[in-house]
Amino acid sequence: MANKEELIAELSECVVDLRDDEVADIAQTYIDSGYEAYDAMFYGLVDGMNKAAQLYEEGEYFVPELLICSDAMYNGLDVLRPHLKSGDLQRKCKVVIGVVEGDTHDIGKNLVKIMMEAAGYEMIDLGRDVPAEQFVTAVKENGAEAVGLSTLMSTSMENMGTVVELLEQEGIRDQVKVIVGGGPLSPGYARKIGADGYSNTAVEAVELLDDLMGYSA
Amino acid sequence: MAKDSMTPAERGAAIANGEQADRLPCNPNIANGTARVYGCKISEFNSDPQTIAKAQMATYERFGSDSLRIFTDLFTWAEAMGAKVVAPEDNTVDLETPAVRTIEDIDRLEPADPYKDGRLPVHIESMKYLKEYSEGIMGCSAGVVGPFTNAFFLYGVDDILKLCHKNKEAVHKLCQVSLETCKAYAAAAMDIGLGPTISEPMSSCTVVSPKVFRELSLPYLKQLVDFIHERGFNPVIHICGQTDRIWKDVADLGVAGWSIDNVASIEECKATVGDQCKIMGNVDPGSVMYAGTPLDVRIGTLTSIKEGYDNPKGYVCMSGCSLPVETPFENIDTMMDTVREVGYPVDPEKVDWMLDAALKERDGEAD
Numbered sequence: 386m387a388n389k390e391e392l393i394a395e396l397s398e399c400v401v402d403l404r405d406d407e408v409a410d411i412a413q414t415y416i417d418s419g420y421e422a423y424d425a426m427f428y429g430l431v432d433g434m435n436k437a438a439q440l441y442e443e444g445e446y447f448v449p450e451l452l453i454c455s456d457a458m459y460n461g462l463d464v465l466r467p468h469l470k471s472g473d474l475q476r477k478c479k480v481v482i483g484v485v486e487g488d489t490h491d492i493g494k495n496l497v498k499i500m501m502e503a504a505g506y507e508m509i510d511l512g513r514d515v516p517a518e519q520f521v522t523a524v525k526e527n528g529a530e531a532v533g534l535s536t537l538m539s540t541s542m543e544n545m546g547t548v549v550e551l552l553e554q555e556g557i558r559d560q561v562k563v564i565v566g567g568g569p570l571s572p573g574y575a576r577k578i579g580a581d582g583y584s585n586t587a588v589e590a591v592e593l594l595d596d597l598m599g600y601s602a
Numbered sequence: 603m604a605k606d607s608m609t610p611a612e613r614g615a616a617i618a619n620g621e622q623a624d625r626l627p628c629n630p631n632i633a634n635g636t637a638r639v640y641g642c643k644i645s646e647f648n649s650d651p652q653t654i655a656k657a658q659m660a661t662y663e664r665f666g667s668d669s670l671r672i673f674t675d676l677f678t679w680a681e682a683m684g685a686k687v688v689a690p691e692d693n694t695v696d697l698e699t700p701a702v703r704t705i706e707d708i709d710r711l712e713p714a715d716p717y718k719d720g721r722l723p724v725h726i727e728s729m730k731y732l733k734e735y736s737e738g739i740m741g742c743s744a745g746v747v748g749p750f751t752n753a754f755f756l757y758g759v760d761d762i763l764k765l766c767h768k769n770k771e772a773v774h775k776l777c778q779v780s781l782e783t784c785k786a787y788a789a790a791a792m793d794i795g796l797g798p799t800i801s802e803p804m805s806s807c808t809v810v811s812p813k814v815f816r817e818l819s820l821p822y823l824k825q826l827v828d829f830i831h832e833r834g835f836n837p838v839i840h841i842c843g844q845t846d847r848i849w850k851d852v853a854d855l856g857v858a859g860w861s862i863d864n865v866a867s868i869e870e871c872k873a874t875v876g877d878q879c880k881i882m883g884n885v886d887p888g889s890v891m892y893a894g895t896p897l898d899v900r901i902g903t904l905t906s907i908k909e910g911y912d913n914p915k916g917y918v919c920m921s922g923c924s925l926p927v928e929t930p931f932e933n934i935d936t937m938m939d940t941v942r943e944v945g946y947p948v949d950p951e952k953v954d955w956m957l958d959a960a961l962k963e964r965d966g967e968a969d
Binding site for chain 1: 693696697759760763764766767768807808809810811814842843847886887888889892893926927928
């Protein structure tokens with residue numbers, strides 16, 4: 386029988402090394418050996434994704450590499466998911482995420498979603514070109530505690546402010562943290578529209594939300 | 603326009619010859635905002651060549667900006683090769699679906715005919731008008747997307763990003779057929795007398811690694827630049843986002859200018875390739891030009907000038923990327939007026955003094 390630690394290490398390596406087509410078989414061997422699914426997810430797949438994120442931060446990995454790493458992570462998760470106990474996946478709060486109305490560029494949003502999911506947030510992805518009202522509705526329906534807004538288009542920036550205003554009008558602004566990101570934005574702009582924070586990269590977005598939600602050690 | 607004593611052509615020639623000029627060249631990079639200046643719908647640019655040219659001229663007359671360019675969006679070439687676009691009545695065209703979905707279908711792609719396919723004939727026609735209207739005022743240019751970026755719109759952005767690792771041969775094929783389209787379009791523009799400028803946003807270090815760029819984009823970019831050189835023109839290249847690790851690669855192609863975005867540093871770019879090409883940039887088009895106050899614009903413009911004015915191969919004060927359509931005219935005026943106030947040759951002490959005063963004024967506003 387295969388060694389548990391070795392399999393976990395291999396899952397992690399598969400994710401980092403862009404081996405998205407090998408990861409499912411290894412995850413299956415792991416499950417067939419009767420080991421705990423959570424450990425493979427957290428210490429294998431998520432660990433690999435975190436290492437990929439580190440390489441991204443260091444300028445070794447770029448968008449194509451991260452997309453393939455995340456494919457690998459999800460391919461592994463598909464095998465593990467039926468064996469996870471309830472609560473294994475969501476270790477942190479629910480986050481509504483989307484690209485604001487007027488913009489269809491979603492690479493940045495997808496990267497943030499991937500990193501947040503790997504970090505234990507439950508993501509509710511509204512997609513791209515999302516009207517402000519829809520963010521508010523999703524927060525209410527899902528009991529989300531955070532909202533992530535993204536745009537690459539400067540023309541859509543003001544729609545982020547509209548989301549914050551609507552949350553205020555609905556009286557739920559205090560119940561959610563709003564974080565923003567995207568090419569044309571700056572920390573100053575985030576403050577101006579009343580967001581709780583801005584991050585420059587997908588990895589920083591996780592750190593930012595961990596800080597805001599009090600998950601940071 | 604009455605504010606300037608020289609035409610852009612006179613200014614450019616004087617600076618190139620080391621003679622006295624009224625000011626640095628300045629290109630706010632107004633893009634489809636020209637529709638707001640001229641008073642038409644952006645969708646008119648999709649079918650009316652004369653309107654494109656007239657809107658360009660109206661923008662020059664309103665602001666005195668040193669650039670006239672035929673370019674409406676990144677998708678005209680992919681569209682001419684079979685991609686579907688969304689064309690809103692009064693906003694910039696966007697990609698709806700790429701031209702092909704499967705590896706097998708890549709072989710069926712044909713290079714576009716600039717005189718026949720999609721909106722390309724409209725653009726070619728508008729070049730003739732613009733050339734006529736701008737005679738004696740300044741040379742005008744024709745924007746074309748680079749082969750690698752066009753390949754993204756032929757195959758779909760997320761999917762081709764993965765192909766950069768999974769199937770490089772497919773990416774090469776997409777770039778090759780894109781290159782043929784780019785060359786045909788550039789040739790048509792040069793036949794009319796417009797110099798091509800190349801936009802290659804997907805080559806940015808914000809998107810792909812320098813390694814992927816060198817392997818999959820640069821060879822085609824080089825062929826396009828060489829082709830333009832052969833016909834006696836020399837293009838400017840614009841790449842959005844961070845580009846520091848590929849400045850040298852692009853400068854080594856022998857291009858006339860590097861247009862860089864606000865997240866890239868003019869100071870560092872100057873140190874790296876300033877003796878090889880002109881540097882153009884990099885006032886923040888979003889936070890400063892679109893969403894900032896005139897004072898923010900003044901600070902942004904002075905900061906760019908301070909970093910770029912002494913670039914050995916020349917400097918153009920420019921926005922880091924195309925301006926959002928609804929950028930306030932007041933901010934564009936402020937950018938131009940700041941460049942006018944600085945004058946030429948640039949006195950760095952005067953720029954420092956102006957910048958200090960502007961920063962103090964902003965601090966005062968914040969109190």
